[in-house]
Amino acid sequence: MIRTATRVSRRAFLLAACAAAGSAMSLGACATGIFPFIPDHYTFSQQQVQEAVQRKFPYHRSMQQIFDVSLANPVVTLLPDRNRVAVRLDVHLESPLAQEPVNGAFTMSSELAYDAQSRAVVLRSPSVDSVDMAGNAAAYAQQVNAVAALVATQLLNNYPVYTFKPEQLQFAGVNYEPGTITILTNGIRVQIVEK
Template identity: 70%
Template sequence: MTRPAAPARRRFLRAALTGCSVLGITVSLAACASPTFPFMPSHYTFSQKQVQEAVQRKFPYQRTVSQVFDVALSNPVVGMLPDANRVQVKLDARFASPFLRQPVDGVFTLSSELAYDAASRSVILKSPSVDNVSVSGEAQMYTQQINAAAALLATQLLTNYPIYTFKPEQLQFAGVNYEPGTITILTNGIRVQIVER
């Protein structure tokens, strides 16, 4: 009596697993199990490489700050800070100013929290702050001004910048709407919890 049920069960499982793969991000089978619905992922994980590609689209970037410094930023390198639950971005910086005899190169490092913006369905950089600005030579005389310029740039450039945008079908299944919950920084990526709205 159980034989006729077996093909139907296999078809159901195949359809459910296909539904998981259609959602757009590769998830493990364990991630497919959710207490809310057995085939809705309990979380999505996206890689450091995906974050790197998203941030890289913003650069190179050049701006005059306070009519004193011309700042050019390029070559972003994204890192994960799991202990602080923050994302770090290290940038090559080039500063030019009437106060400097010639442009000066340096390194500009900032870090940011992550948050979910429901209006755009995006995980965004929230409240980025400057961790370090390193310059050499005569520019060291203007470290305070350069740090202020870097902080202003960080706020203007990366506040609310989306690093991942969910597709509508990733947050809806069988007529039920879901939304991201807790965002956790891992050593090699970012895990976003999915909860019923």
Template identity: 65%
Template sequence: MAYAVAPRRRRLLGFVCAAVAGAGLTVSLGACASPTFPFIPDHYTFSRAQVQTAVARKFPYRHTVSQLFDVALTNPVVGLEPDQDRVTVHVDAHVESPFLQQPVDGAFLLSSRLEYDDARHAVVLRSPSVEHVEVGGEARAYQQQIEAAGALAAAQWLDGYPIYTFKPDQLQFAGVNFEPGTITILTNGIRVQIVEK
């Protein structure tokens, strides 16, 4: 996990080192700045691969919508869209319905914003939606209904799903509580600012 130390935290780190030195222990500033030292960084960054692993735990997924469409979603591929400030998930779809002479295979592109859920100490997917539906053959006549079924399934299934959960020691240091602030979607990961509560 990548992180950087804010100037205020550098000063705090210096005070800790000075206190340790004052107690008669020899320690260098480099040792205080070691990743093994339990300080709070000013941000955490987790990779697209970590998000992919988290989202993949939800698959395969099967959902029946209004007893009309049986939707099965598999093979998620996570994408990051910094310009749109959203996370995308491309999934293969298998749709069965009494309206269709035979099952149809296609794909959905889902899109979601991110939000911090304080109760669960987690960054979660919020308000997912279907951005694009790919179906062929006779299913095209029902594309709008299939898209609506996919949107309902996505909302019920992914809304509020945690993609990263903070451990308690990641949000506490020297008796001070911290919390995630601004969440920024990058091209290769997600950066979460850490601020004092």
């Protein structure tokens, strides 16, 4: 109850300050021009997530000296109906046990969460959704599944896709933090709430 009263009094103070700034200026202009108000949400784009994930690739790893795996060309897709982000990766597999290199792709999806320590929205608990291996490569789907699971748990779990600047989460000595994260068709909306 005290917290609500404090929040209301802060808002009243800020509105009064805007009004005092001058009658020639509209309240909307005051809110965006003079005071760097904390909005009730931030939205960042699919492209920003794409750029963040892309920094992790290409990726190369030897697995138990049997397989050499290369991952490249991540493609990020937003899944608003599941409130998840999907990442599709091309996979190239070479092994002395295989007659020729194997190519395919797999898709994983992840929920998003806020990590307070790094002030970042991160991929959380990604899981493999599908493995696509064509022709003779289908025989290696099990190995690619293992690689995909490894990438999901070790490479992309808790990987930051958007980091807040300190000034985005503080105003007039009041600290704010991200709340509910919602995947939209055109971006990711992060609610901002008072701590």
